[in-house]
Amino acid sequence: QTVVTQEPSFSVSPGGTVTLTCGLSSGSVSSTYYPSWYQQTPGQPPRTLIYSTNTRSSGVPDRFSGSILGNKAALTITGAQADDESDYYCVLCMGSGLWVFGGGTKLTVL
């Protein structure tokens, strides 16, 4: 069974830079998995941040960026702000019409 891995939690100082990653329990993440990233705050539906590895969704500030770092997909937040404190999820398209979410990263800004 495929497991998509994310850091359970991360902390960043206001104005700082943080990189969250999205890996596979077995194998490497590449652009062929079309990684996308979502932000979710309590009581709200997820918000799309990044799709197809590094394309920013409409209206998303350019301090959010996506990439492949080594064998993982990555979401980098540059100049973190207080309202970036949220849960972040990646999802991979595994082929055959199956998708798998990572376990999510709880980001704290302090």
Next chain:
Amino acid sequence: QVQLVQSGAEVQKPGASVRVSCKASGYVFTTYYIHWVRRAPGQGLEWVGLINPVGGRTNYAEKFQGRVTMTRDTSTSTVYMELSSLRSEDTAVYYCARVRDYRGGYFDYWGQGSLVTVSS
């Protein structure tokens, strides 16, 4: 404007079934797949499955195979997700979301979520 409007909250007993609806508007219904994603209390997002509004073909996560059924009504641009043999672990907010591409797409619009509570 694109909207995905879901049905309201449900409370069901263990062993029962629940059906959640997702009505699409503001775009051509048959041009986007509809996925279902859930988030249980204290847990992360979990992909449940998808339906192709053209023809009704479905793909389900292995975990839900045999318990979930997704259908669509093209006359009303509505997708339904039915989950049977409910257990307490199915208590969650269920979201529908649209995706343009079968492979390589992304969730660009989401429904508001439907809370399903499983409790005796």
